[in-house]
Amino acid sequence: MKIPEILSPAGNMEKLLFAYSYGADAVYAAGRNFGLRESAGNFSDGELIKAVSIAHNIGKKIYITANIFPYNSDIAPMEEYFSFLNSIKPDGIIISDLGAMSLAVEKAPDVPVHISVQANNLNYAAVRQWQKMGASRIILARELPFEDIRTIREKCPDMELEIFVHGAICVSYSGRCLISQYMTGRDANHGECSQGCRWKYRLEEEKRPGEFFTVEEDKRGAYFFNSKDLCAFFDLHKFIEIGIDSFKIEGRMKSPHYAAVTAGVYKKAVTQYMANPSDYKPDNSLYEELLKVSHREFTDSFYFPDKGITQNFVSSGNTARSKYAGYLKTPGKQLREDRYSAVVDVKNTMRIGDVLRVLTPSWKKFSVQVTGIKSLDNVEHVYTKQYGEFILEISSKEKLEELTILRVDA
Numbered sequence: 001m002k003i004p005e006i007l008s009p010a011g012n013m014e015k016l017l018f019a020y021s022y023g024a025d026a027v028y029a030a031g032r033n034f035g036l037r038e039s040a041g042n043f044s045d046g047e048l049i050k051a052v053s054i055a056h057n058i059g060k061k062i063y064i065t066a067n068i069f070p071y072n073s074d075i076a077p078m079e080e081y082f083s084f085l086n087s088i089k090p091d092g093i094i095i096s097d098l099g100a101m102s103l104a105v106e107k108a109p110d111v112p113v114h115i116s117v118q119a120n121n122l123n124y125a126a127v128r129q130w131q132k133m134g135a136s137r138i139i140l141a142r143e144l145p146f147e148d149i150r151t152i153r154e155k156c157p158d159m160e161l162e163i164f165v166h167g168a169i170c171v172s173y174s175g176r177c178l179i180s181q182y183m184t185g186r187d188a189n190h191g192e193c194s195q196g197c198r199w200k201y202r203l204e205e206e207k208r209p210g211e212f213f214t215v216e217e218d219k220r221g222a223y224f225f226n227s228k229d230l231c232a233f234f235d236l237h238k239f240i241e242i243g244i245d246s247f248k249i250e251g252r253m254k255s256p257h258y259a260a261v262t263a264g265v266y267k268k269a270v271t272q273y274m275a276n277p278s279d280y281k282p283d284n285s286l287y288e289e290l291l292k293v294s295h296r297e298f299t300d301s302f303y304f305p306d307k308g309i310t311q312n313f314v315s316s317g318n319t320a321r322s323k324y325a326g327y328l329k330t331p332g333k334q335l336r337e338d339r340y341s342a343v344v345d346v347k348n349t350m351r352i353g354d355v356l357r358v359l360t361p362s363w364k365k366f367s368v369q370v371t372g373i374k375s376l377d378n379v380e381h382v383y384t385k386q387y388g389e390f391i392l393e394i395s396s397k398e399k400l401e402e403l404t405i406l407r408v409d410a
């Protein structure tokens with residue numbers, strides 16, 4: 001049985017480092033253009049060169065997204081971009097458009113082509129056709145039932161298949177959606193989605209301007225477009241058993257905390273399964289970790305339709321059970337027996353005396369206490385007035401690794 005890779009989102013260099021350190025085998029990232037997540041930060045050409053080098057030095061993979069639906073005006077810059085990618089040799093280019101496919105084959109012949117979820121591949125004939133055209137991997141539509149995925153696997157045995165296992169999903173077919181463009185002029189198919197599907201709507205009659213009627217499913221309102229988030233954690237083993245090659249996690253715009261925890265949880269789940277397939281049971285303590293990072297209510301009902309509905313009609317809010325406080329940019333320098341000093345990238349206000357929960361890249365969990373706060377120019381503080389880098393003195397019984405996450409559990 002093959003071991004599927006864990007493929008994590010890397011919206012920027014920081015998230016790439018977290019994903020690799022906590023368990024991802026591969027990441028997907030975008031350059032400044034063509035990558036469908038214009039707000040994610042993304043990578044300059046120089047950063048892409050560095051990211052490919054980091055990945056290959058530690059034996060990991062990196063795939064570059066170029067999965068917009070391009071207009072005529074995108075073609076010449078895309079040709080130039082693909083030639084550049086061919087020179088730096090990432091492990092794949094992810095495209096969704098036929099024209100982009102032809103450019104990738106011509107301008108980046110040394111880089112495998114992956115067909116994006118945006119191409120909505122729902123059947124084995126489509127998979128075979130992409131294969132004939134030179135694709136090496138298909139990212140299947142998130143809307144496919146498990147039995148259809150199994151059939152595609154059986155009928156296309158020598159094609160790499162990737163599925164999404166975690167993260168936000170669209171109310172319409174994986175991003176082929178005009179809600180955002182219609183409401184805000186921001187084109188979801190060019191990476192600028194405003195997530196209008198999560199908003200709360202009211203009704204206005206044409207001749208009564210300013211008089212709003214509530215559209216209510218219950219007293220909290222109506223969220224008729226609002227999809228739950230995908231979480232296939234409890235059914236992961238079924239996808240391993242049918243031979244899926246890659247498990248993808250959505251979320252390039254989410255935090256380093258999210259990138260780290262999701263990579264760690266899914267990697268550990270796959271490792272636990274491979275160690276003992278016949279007795280495997282999903283580990284609830286890992287699932288608990290998924291509940292601590294940003295998410296909406298979970299579903300995997302597209303894969304298993306009998307499990308219920310995929311929409312949340314009550315709320316589109318984040319229900320994470322922990323608050324991300326920051327992370328160690330440097331390893332903890334031991335000051336005395338249980339006292340460490342480290343540069344911390346603070347993401348939420350911290351005060352002297354705060355007790356925080358820790359998660360390390362080696363998956364240790366314990367509590368620490370903040371015993372001192374200094375700015376980088378050595379001025380002492382009682383609390384962190386703004387987010388950013390501070391030198392924290394931390395009381396801890398355990399060593400503190402670089403990229404250790406600090407958080408407050410609910």
Ligand code: SF4
Nearest residue numbers: 170171177188193197
């Ligand atoms: S508005 Fe919602 S459904 Fe449409 S592309 Fe954006 S996230 Fe997907």
